Amino acid sequence: ILNVEQSPQSLHVQEGDSTNFTCSFPSSNFYALHWYRWETAKSPEALFVMTLNGDEKKKGRISATLNTKEGYSYLYIKGSQPEDSATYLCALYTDKLIFGTGTRLQVFP
Amino acid sequence: EAQVTQNPRYLITVTGKKLTVTCSQNMNHEYMSWYRQDPGLGLRQIYYSMNVEVTDKGDVPEGYKVSRKEKRNFPLILESPSPNQTSLYFCASSLFWGTGETQYFGPGTRLLVL
Numbered sequence A: 001i002l003n004v005e006q007s008p009q010s011l012h013v014q015e016g017d018s019t020n021f022t023c024s025f026p027s028s029n030f031y032a033l034h035w036y037r038w039e040t041a042k043s044p045e046a047l048f049v050m051t052l053n054g055d056e057k058k059k060g061r062i063s064a065t066l067n068t069k070e071g072y073s074y075l076y077i078k079g080s081q082p083e084d085s086a087t088y089l090c091a092l093y094t095d096k097l098i099f100g101t102g103t104r105l106q107v108f109p
Numbered sequence B: 001e002a003q004v005t006q007n008p009r010y011l012i013t014v015t016g017k018k019l020t021v022t023c024s025q026n027m028n029h030e031y032m033s034w035y036r037q038d039p040g041l042g043l044r045q046i047y048y049s050m051n052v053e054v055t056d057k058g059d060v061p062e063g064y065k066v067s068r069k070e071k072r073n074f075p076l077i078l079e080s081p082s083p084n085q086t087s088l089y090f091c092a093s094s095l096f097w098g099t100g101e102t103q104y105f106g107p108g109t110r111l112l113v114l
Helices: none
Strands: A005-006 A012-016 A019-024 A030-039 A045-050 A055-060 A064-066 A071-078 A088-094 A097-099 A103-108 B006-007 B008-012 B021-026 B031-037 B042-051 B053-055 B075-076 B089-095 B109-111
Touching: A005 A030, A005 A088, A012 A019, A019 A103, A030 A071, A045 A064, A064 A097, B006 B089, B008 B021, B021 B031, B021 B089, B021 B109
Parallel strands: A012 A103, B008 B109
Antiparallel strands: A005 A019, A019 A071, A030 A045, A030 A088, A055 A064, A064 A071, A088 A097, A088 A103, B006 B021, B021 B075, B031 B042, B031 B089, B042 B053, B089 B109
16 A cells, blocks of 8 residues: 655744745655645645656645655645644545545644 | 535434435536544545446545435435544535536534434
């Protein structure tokens, strides 16, 4: 069974700091890699769908890169805001979605 | 509004008392699935359905049943719940399966089995 790992498990940053976290996986045999944002008491919402090696996606202050050869994806948040506080999940899309355990981000004002 | 709905949102029950968690989507999606979320573990797939009348087991199907009689509905059935099924459950859907489509998640159902 493929194992998708995310690090760190949790992160506490000050408002205005930039931050990044990692999703790593052992295989390049997949259709896509998903990033989801999951706020407490809400449902996970899709951030990015990444499909190609070297793929880079951006949405406002959040961006993501994918390196299939090395087996990792990075999620970057520039100038973190308290509303960015959430758990960020990555998932490998193969014959099913394999989720990592998430990185829980807390941004303090 | 395009959405996935689940009911109930919270449920406390006792061991052995059959229950059903409903899931419905209004986006005409072919693919639907159920996940459970437990502390320290990633979302794990219970069952999935590629289309009407087509269902299959995910990674943790024991103790669960599903049905897909209509495209929009995908109920999760616990015939005889046990305490180890205490968890947060999510239903999700996507247009179809196979090329990386985004999954749309329901709001979650928090289940406690005593």
